[in-house]
Amino acid sequence: MRWLLVLAMLPMPVAGQYTLYTCTVTSKGYVVGAKLPPSGIFLKSAAGPWRHAGFNLPFLSALDYDPRDPSTVYVAAGNGLLRVSNRGEQWKILTGSDVTELLDVSVDPNAPGTIYFSHTAGIQVSHDAGATWSDASSSLHRKYTAAIRVDRRRSGVLVAGNEEGIFRSEDGGNRWRLAGAAGIQVLHLEQSPHDPCYWLAATEGGGLFASSDCGVTFESNGNLGVGRNLYDIAFDPSSPNRIAVAGWGPGVAITEDRGKTWQLRNSGLPAPTVWSVAFDPASPGRIYASVHEEALYVSNDNGLTWAKDGLEGSAVFRMKFVPEAPQR
Amino acid sequence: MTRRMWMWLCAGMPLSRPLGAGTPEFDRRVRSVIDAYAHPKGSGPLGYANIAAKLWLHEDLALCSRSLEELLAAGPTGDMFWMFPITAIAYLDKGQLSASARQALRSSFRTYMPYRGDTENHWLLYYTSLYLMAQMWPGQDGGQWYTGKSSEENLREAAGWIESWVRLTTRRGQGEYDSPHYMGLYFLSMSYLAEWAKDPAMKKRAAMMLDYLIADYAAENLDGIYVGAHSRVYDRPVLEKWLNVSSDFGWVLFGLGRPMDPPDSYIIFYLLASAYEPPEILKRIATDRSQPYTHYERKRTRNRWRFFDDLHGPVYKTTYVRHEYAVSSDQGGALQPIQEHSWDVTWNVPDPRGVENTLFTLHPYSSLVELETYFTFPADIGISGVVSSKKSYDSPDKFVGGSPFEKIFQDRDSVIVLYDIPPGTRFPHINGFFSKDLVDLREDPSGWIFATGGDAYIACRPLQPYSWMPIEGGGKRLFSPYLKNGIVVQVASRSEFTGRDVFQRAILALDLEFHLEPVPSVRFRSLNGRTMTFTYGEIPQVEGTPLAYDRWPLFGGPFVEAAVDSEQLILKWGKMRRTLDFRKLTMTDTP
Numbered sequence: 001m002r003w004l005l006v007l008a009m010l011p012m013p014v015a016g017q018y019t020l021y022t023c024t025v026t027s028k029g030y031v032v033g034a035k036l037p038p039s040g041i042f043l044k045s046a047a048g049p050w051r052h053a054g055f056n057l058p059f060l061s062a063l064d065y066d067p068r069d070p071s072t073v074y075v076a077a078g079n080g081l082l083r084v085s086n087r088g089e090q091w092k093i094l095t096g097s098d099v100t101e102l103l104d105v106s107v108d109p110n111a112p113g114t115i116y117f118s119h120t121a122g123i124q125v126s127h128d129a130g131a132t133w134s135d136a137s138s139s140l141h142r143k144y145t146a147a148i149r150v151d152r153r154r155s156g157v158l159v160a161g162n163e164e165g166i167f168r169s170e171d172g173g174n175r176w177r178l179a180g181a182a183g184i185q186v187l188h189l190e191q192s193p194h195d196p197c198y199w200l201a202a203t204e205g206g207g208l209f210a211s212s213d214c215g216v217t218f219e220s221n222g223n224l225g226v227g228r229n230l231y232d233i234a235f236d237p238s239s240p241n242r243i244a245v246a247g248w249g250p251g252v253a254i255t256e257d258r259g260k261t262w263q264l265r266n267s268g269l270p271a272p273t274v275w276s277v278a279f280d281p282a283s284p285g286r287i288y289a290s291v292h293e294e295a296l297y298v299s300n301d302n303g304l305t306w307a308k309d310g311l312e313g314s315a316v317f318r319m320k321f322v323p324e325a326p327q328r
Numbered sequence: 329m330t331r332r333m334w335m336w337l338c339a340g341m342p343l344s345r346p347l348g349a350g351t352p353e354f355d356r357r358v359r360s361v362i363d364a365y366a367h368p369k370g371s372g373p374l375g376y377a378n379i380a381a382k383l384w385l386h387e388d389l390a391l392c393s394r395s396l397e398e399l400l401a402a403g404p405t406g407d408m409f410w411m412f413p414i415t416a417i418a419y420l421d422k423g424q425l426s427a428s429a430r431q432a433l434r435s436s437f438r439t440y441m442p443y444r445g446d447t448e449n450h451w452l453l454y455y456t457s458l459y460l461m462a463q464m465w466p467g468q469d470g471g472q473w474y475t476g477k478s479s480e481e482n483l484r485e486a487a488g489w490i491e492s493w494v495r496l497t498t499r500r501g502q503g504e505y506d507s508p509h510y511m512g513l514y515f516l517s518m519s520y521l522a523e524w525a526k527d528p529a530m531k532k533r534a535a536m537m538l539d540y541l542i543a544d545y546a547a548e549n550l551d552g553i554y555v556g557a558h559s560r561v562y563d564r565p566v567l568e569k570w571l572n573v574s575s576d577f578g579w580v581l582f583g584l585g586r587p588m589d590p591p592d593s594y595i596i597f598y599l600l601a602s603a604y605e606p607p608e609i610l611k612r613i614a615t616d617r618s619q620p621y622t623h624y625e626r627k628r629t630r631n632r633w634r635f636f637d638d639l640h641g642p643v644y645k646t647t648y649v650r651h652e653y654a655v656s657s658d659q660g661g662a663l664q665p666i667q668e669h670s671w672d673v674t675w676n677v678p679d680p681r682g683v684e685n686t687l688f689t690l691h692p693y694s695s696l697v698e699l700e701t702y703f704t705f706p707a708d709i710g711i712s713g714v715v716s717s718k719k720s721y722d723s724p725d726k727f728v729g730g731s732p733f734e735k736i737f738q739d740r741d742s743v744i745v746l747y748d749i750p751p752g753t754r755f756p757h758i759n760g761f762f763s764k765d766l767v768d769l770r771e772d773p774s775g776w777i778f779a780t781g782g783d784a785y786i787a788c789r790p791l792q793p794y795s796w797m798p799i800e801g802g803g804k805r806l807f808s809p810y811l812k813n814g815i816v817v818q819v820a821s822r823s824e825f826t827g828r829d830v831f832q833r834a835i836l837a838l839d840l841e842f843h844l845e846p847v848p849s850v851r852f853r854s855l856n857g858r859t860m861t862f863t864y865g866e867i868p869q870v871e872g873t874p875l876a877y878d879r880w881p882l883f884g885g886p887f888v889e890a891a892v893d894s895e896q897l898i899l900k901w902g903k904m905r906r907t908l909d910f911r912k913l914t915m916t917d918t919p
Contacts, residue, residue, distance in 0.1 A: 032717040035405040055441035055474065056403075079444045083476075091441070092476025097455070097489035101446060101704045120633045120704060144633045163634050185634075204707055229707050248708040273708070292709070317706075 018282050018321040019045045021073060021088075023060035028293035028313035041075070041088050042311060045324070046282060050310045053088025062104045062318045066112070067327045074115055074130070076102035081117050083130055094130035103146045104188075111155040116173070118145035123160060123173055136173025147189040151215060153196045159215045161186020166201050166209065166218045180218025181209045190233040191215070194240035200259070202230035202245060210259055224262045225250050232276040232318065238284040242302065246274040252289045254303050265303030270294045278319045290316030351583040354605050361580060361587070365596045373398070376413035377593045383420040384600050393429035400432045407442040408450050411457035412516065416597050418464060419524050437461055441474040446703065448504040448630070449513040452493060456517040459486035460524050487530060490521070494533055498540065498895040498910045500640065501882060504664075505627035506544065508554035508561055508572035512594025514541050515577065516601065523602035529913060536908045536915055538604050540897055542581065545574065546606075546614035547623050547887045548647050548656065552578025552585025555654035555674045556688070557645055559627070560667040563720050566728050567761065567803075570680035581606050582614040586681060609917075612901040613887040620650035622740060623885035626892060629663045635701050644880050646738040652676055652821045653784035657743060659877075660736040662693065665702040666718050668730030671743060673819050675781035677765075684763040684803060685781060687788070689815050691747050692755045693731035694722045724755045725797070725805060737868035737875075741820065742854035746864040747813040748847050758813050760790070760806030761799075768828065778832050785828060787835040789816040791842055791850070812844040816852055
């Protein structure tokens with residue numbers, strides 16, 4: 001029994017192998033008109049090196065995968081929604097000329113083939129794995145939507161962030177209701193993997209907003225990032241109260257008490273200009289951070305110390321660990 | 329009747345400008361540009377434009393194949409700016425390239441994914457090229473295309489967007505309107521489709537759009553120079569206007585002005601495709617400056633993704649043109665990001681090379697809000713990202729860019745420009761460009777500044793104190809660090825007065841009242857004898873009648889006419905008429 005208690009207190013690695021996918025542009029020193037250094041999707045499996053997969057296309061904003069078929073990822077890109085399969089090598093643009101400059105993508109884990117993406121002029125949804133699309137933002141006043149997430153508890157429950165705040169829909173995007181951060185540009189949203197009713201939203205200038213009522217309402221989480229821009233949020237899969245936030249100014253900030261207090265963890269990073277953070281689900285304590293036009297950095301002690309991990313000169317706007325086999 | 333009105337009526341000027349004595353005919357102008365690219369000076373490697381020109385001339389075919397393979401082996405770059413040259417090469421090939429070069433070209437559309445871009449010209453280049461390449465290689469599955477879509481899917485998507493662009497343009501105007509630089513990309517895209525599209529409707533639509541686009545330029549050119557206002561123009565050519573792509577098109581299409589040396593690459597691709605020679609009516613419109621005229625256009629803003637309820641806002645243009653000069657403006661505001669040019673005076677010169685034949689003012693606006701309105705890049709790299717390619721964007725002494733704090737009112741050759749810049753705004757001053765090529769600039773104790781540009785007499789009345797700053801390369805910058813500000817400008821032809829002193833006395837005799845608080849406001853009785861009333865933020869009035877923005881035509885004036893939403897355009901010169909109807913895809917000429 002005592003051993004069980006000790007085990008319960010230790011961070012638990014999430015079973016299975018993962019590949020880290022990144023949306024990367026290698027832009028340091030780049031001059032408009034010159035040939036762009038390899039950019040696009042770089043990926044790395046557990047023990048492997050970085051590999052540039054597929055096309056040299058820098059305009060990638062976000063990615064997601066279908067947990068039932070994680071070999072296929074969906075990428076929000078300048079050219080549209082990309083379906084990227086065969087470990088990054090096979091690409092297809094699933095959308096047409098009616099949408100441009102996609103900003104975020106979210107796959108509904110409870111509805112096979114249902115994909116939402118946000119873009120410059122709203123939100124679109126497909127219920128047939130990208131064969132056809134329809135608008136899911138007609139009732140939103142302003143359309144530019146930087147963030148979209150599907151509530152993993154129930155199909156059709158959505159949380160989105162646009163220039164007027166955080167909005168929630170319970171009917172797949174037909175009707176939206178303001179949930180918080182009114183008048184503030186929302187840049188990113190995440191739902192806790194441990195508590196599906198706990199959400200965080202990162203904003204432009206307004207700091208973090210949190211919801212403890214399943215995304216129905218969001219309130220300011222404090223001063224972290226206020227006056228600066230926060231671009232990413234990562235929940236540690238192995239520790240319910242540990243969350244990381246990335247931004248310009250704060251750099252990497254980590255909480256161990258689910259947002260009550262935050263510590264800046266930038267010692268060893270070249271600059272507090274961080275686009276994205278991600279916890280490695282297979283290695284408790286390991287976290288990645290992308291520093292603008294410097295490199296991807298890795299820490300094995302939850303951000304207390306950092307070391308370069310490749311992708312030098314890059315800006316990794318978003319990264320995600322994708323399981324190598326379907327999750328059950 | 330005022331003296332100047334009488335002089336207009338009595339003016340006995342030639343109906344249209346004949347070609348200059350040394351100007352070659354159209355075919356020879358075309359050939360000279362193609363020769364310039366086929367036989368470039370120097371011994372460097374051939375570029376895509378050189379290869380395309382040589383293929384057109386059927387020469388050096390082995391070199392063309394080898395050069396093309398080398399370029400493609402190095403890896404395509406440039407996205408849609410790579411697509412359009414390579415598409416021309418594919419169509420000019422006609423069996424001349426080696427099999428391996430042709431295969432390399434084909435493979436590149438499988439292995440290279442161009443970015444579709446974020447700008448109107450990007451999309452038109454992208455979809456024009458994709459359309460033509462999908463047409464060239466039909467029946468191929470998605471595995472053969474970077475899009476992952478079949479030839480038919482690519483063709484359908486591209487055709488759909490091109491048709492929607494034509495529809496929007498002929499209903500609400502271009503978003504990237506009247507750019508003396510980017511105009512070349514629209515011209516060449518339509519030239520490609522008019523020449524190489526197999527679908528008769530697409531071919532016809534493109535041919536008609538060539539007339540449409542050329543007319544848009546023809547009515548607002550002064551001896552080949554595209555007069556303002558512009559959606560986009562670059563730092564140097566906004567001053568030395570000859571340095572714009574419009575100079576190449578003015579010379580090739582109409583024999584006007586002087587081409588750049590060498591001509592810009594946009595014109596070569598226009599010529600290698602259709603080399604469309606404008607009809608007589610367009611030549612007349614482009615060259616007839618026998619009578620002064622006012623030309624109106626309605627355009628639209630670029631896509632406004634944020635901060636506005638409407639994706640496109642209206643742009644109301646007024647352009648006054650006569651042989652000696654032109655005055656042109658939009659209504660002011662941040663209608664376009666970064667490179668907007670909202671108003672100017674342009675005077676005619678016999679040889680524009682090296683001449684800065686323009687005068688204008690602006691508020692040097694630099695703001696993340698502006699960038700976020702039109703672009704999607706993250707806030708923290710917004711301004712720095714723009715400055716990496718548009719160097720002057722965040723400079724206090726810049727000469728391009730619109731401002732939300734600038735409002736403009738033009739009536740014929742009189743302009744009132746008002747500024748109400750909020751405290752705390754970055755760069756809280758206005759700049760005025762006073763060219764090195766202005767003659768006899770005098771500051772009158774009354775507050776008026778007088779100068780002569782070519783045969784244009786120009787009078788400017790800044791509403792606040794100012795100082796002069798030197799400009800590298802010549803000329804001087806009017807610098808006025810007052811938030812509530814403005815300038816009144818009146819232009820006249822030398823031919824209307826017996827001398828500059830007479831002009832000055834006429835200006836000083838005009839009624840001018842203004843105040844700056846609570847907002848700038850001007851009442852000005854112009855040389856035309858019309859009273860202009862303009863208060864910042866309010867609708868301007870002429871003779872007490874508010875401007876009818878709600879009835880502003882898509883095109884209006886003596887040469888070009890179109891109603892908003894009509895999808896029609898009527899070209900007019902004398903008794904000649906050409907009517908373009910894009911709904912029916914018909915073109916009717918009378919007589």
